[in-house]
Amino acid sequence: MGRPREFCPDQALGQALQVFWRQGYEGASMSDLTEAMGITRPSLYAAFGNKEELFRKALDRYESHVMGFMAEAMRRQPAREAVAGLLYGFADAQSGQDTPAGCLGVNGALACSEASEPVRQELARRRGAVEAQLAERLRAAPSEELPPGAEPEDLARYVMALAQGMAVQAKSGAGREALRRVVATALQAWPERVAAA
Amino acid sequence: MGRPREFCPDQALGQALQVFWRQGYEGASMSDLTEAMGITRPSLYAAFGNKEELFRKALDRYESHVMGFMAEAMRRQPAREAVAGLLYGFADAQSGQDTPAGCLGVNGALACSEASEPVRQELARRRGAVEAQLAERLRAAPSEELPPGAEPEDLARYVMALAQGMAVQAKSGAGREALRRVVATALQAWPERVAAA
DNA sequence: GCGGTTTCGTACCATGTGGTATGATTCTGG
DNA sequence: CCAGAATCATACCACATGGTACGAAACCGC
Numbered sequence: 001m002g003r004p005r006e007f008c009p010d011q012a013l014g015q016a017l018q019v020f021w022r023q024g025y026e027g028a029s030m031s032d033l034t035e036a037m038g039i040t041r042p043s044l045y046a047a048f049g050n051k052e053e054l055f056r057k058a059l060d061r062y063e064s065h066v067m068g069f070m071a072e073a074m075r076r077q078p079a080r081e082a083v084a085g086l087l088y089g090f091a092d093a094q095s096g097q098d099t100p101a102g103c104l105g106v107n108g109a110l111a112c113s114e115a116s117e118p119v120r121q122e123l124a125r126r127r128g129a130v131e132a133q134l135a136e137r138l139r140a141a142p143s144e145e146l147p148p149g150a151e152p153e154d155l156a157r158y159v160m161a162l163a164q165g166m167a168v169q170a171k172s173g174a175g176r177e178a179l180r181r182v183v184a185t186a187l188q189a190w191p192e193r194v195a196a197a
Numbered sequence: 198m199g200r201p202r203e204f205c206p207d208q209a210l211g212q213a214l215q216v217f218w219r220q221g222y223e224g225a226s227m228s229d230l231t232e233a234m235g236i237t238r239p240s241l242y243a244a245f246g247n248k249e250e251l252f253r254k255a256l257d258r259y260e261s262h263v264m265g266f267m268a269e270a271m272r273r274q275p276a277r278e279a280v281a282g283l284l285y286g287f288a289d290a291q292s293g294q295d296t297p298a299g300c301l302g303v304n305g306a307l308a309c310s311e312a313s314e315p316v317r318q319e320l321a322r323r324r325g326a327v328e329a330q331l332a333e334r335l336r337a338a339p340s341e342e343l344p345p346g347a348e349p350e351d352l353a354r355y356v357m358a359l360a361q362g363m364a365v366q367a368k369s370g371a372g373r374e375a376l377r378r379v380v381a382t383a384l385q386a387w388p389e390r391v392a393a394a
Numbered sequence: 395g396c397g398g399t400t401t402c403g404t405a406c407c408a409t410g411t412g413g414t415a416t417g418a419t420t421c422t423g424g
Numbered sequence: 425c426c427a428g429a430a431t432c433a434t435a436c437c438a439c440a441t442g443g444t445a446c447g448a449a450a451c452c453g454c
Contacts, residue, residue, distance in 0.1 A: 001398075001451065002399040002450085002452075003400050003402070003449070004400085004401075005400085006401080006402075016426050022308065026224060027223060027308050027309040027313070029310065030442060031440085031441085039404095040446090041442090042401085042402075042403080042404095042444075043402070044364065045442095046400090046401075050442080051443090052236060069216075079407085106365055107307055110299070110367065111220050111224050111299070111305070111363065112220065112221060113220055113226065113229075114220075124369035124370060127369055128369065130383035149385060150385065152383055154382045155382060157371070157378070157382075158359075158379045161362030161363050162359055162362055163362065164365035164366065165357070165360065165362030165363070166362075168303055168307065169357070172324055172325065173321060175327075175384070181348075181351045182354050182355045182358050184351075188346060188386070188442080190386070192413095198421065198423070198428075198429055198430070199421060199428085199429040199430025201420080201421060202431060202432090203431080228410085228411090237432080238412090239414075239431085240432070242414080243430090247412080248412065248413090261448095281415095311448070
């Protein structure tokens with residue numbers, strides 16, 4: 001019972017996500033957020049807790065909605081296809097027409113005041129988790145599927161560095177085509193089929 | 198004439214650089230800066246103008262001191278050596294023991310409030326300038342020095358993406374050894390000498 | 395229709411922000 | 425030793441920040 005809320009929390013969260021994605025955690029003020037969400041300040045606090053909790057919820061939504069392609073991409077065979085799926089997926093997600101440029105996890109809080117350190121560390125942690133997931137995927141692959149002389153952990157870190165670098169480039173103005181060419185350039189080095197050693 | 202200043206502007210600028218490098222443009226408050234510089238607020242404004250001008254001066258100092266290796270690296274022969282010099286140089290600069298992790302240009306203002314847009318755009322512009330410089334270097338190279346089937350512009354963007362990605366990784370906690378392995382992994386794809394086509 | 399409950403909107407709080415006015419202090423040139 | 429000039433330190437400004445208190449409004453079960 002009680003007075004029914006006049007906004008859809010999910011839709012409001014989507015708007016908040018856009019703001020955080022574009023301006024980062026500290027760069028997004030409560031006024032920016034409430035305005036974009038079409039909500040008053042107390043409504044926001046009642047529904048989402050505080051700014052940090054709201055950010056974490058936006059982050060969850062980002063991972064499930066925008067980064068949802070990752071799980072399927074990781075499962076592709078052979079390993080090269082998995083990496084290609086990830087990199088092209090990142091490139092597209094970072095250069096969407098209806099979404100801000102770059103990656104929420106990278107834009108969010110790379111550098112920040114000491115007050116936001118917890119947020120920064122959480123984002124670093126999540127990036128590490130994805131990298132570990134990819135490393136595991138590559139470790140499970142037959143060694144013939146990997147470029148010769150590369151450890152799965154190093155490959156995973158290399159692929160993630162490329163993805164995060166594309167996020168920086170996207171935020172700097174690089175378009176989808178440019179990002180896809182970056183991926184293609186990287187993939188040229190990864191043999192399509194194993195040549196006779 | 199007049200009362201002599203009691204601090205060394207160059208040394209103070211060095212301290213300011215450290216703070217901006219660690220916390221970014223918006224994440225660094227005037228109080229953070231004055232405290233690190235050992236200077237009162239009015240002294241800072243008298244000597245450096247305002248926060249944005251101070252940042253630009255710190256940025257200039259960063260480029261000339263920390264990124265000073267770039268010019269020499271770009272001139273190396275063949276092209277692969279130039280790229281290797283750049284990437285290892287970036288890796289080392291981003292993982293110094295006495296300097297903050299990552300890259301000032303990337304940490305500085307990837308995402309920010311609208312008020313700092315000029316700073317963000319300036320950083321994006323400078324990243325683009327370096328990329329253009331590298332593209333020109335690669336365009337001048339004999340095509341046998343480049344990996345087959347890659348345009349100089351795409352290669353340059355790829356290399357810069359990797360550098361910026363390493364900056365994100367460094368800020369996330371990756372150490373020098375990890376970054377150098379990322380570079381090594383990338384360079385394995387670049388043929389040391391041209392195989393007979 | 396009434397009590398209980400939840401949300402709404404306004405108006406507010408303490409604190410921190412970038413930036414300055416001001417007067418005391420310390421130097422140089424005459 | 426004094427006048428002018430530049431820097432010093434303190435105290436302050438208007439404004440924005442994240443976060444809340446509070447009363448009116450809108451719903452449900454009885």
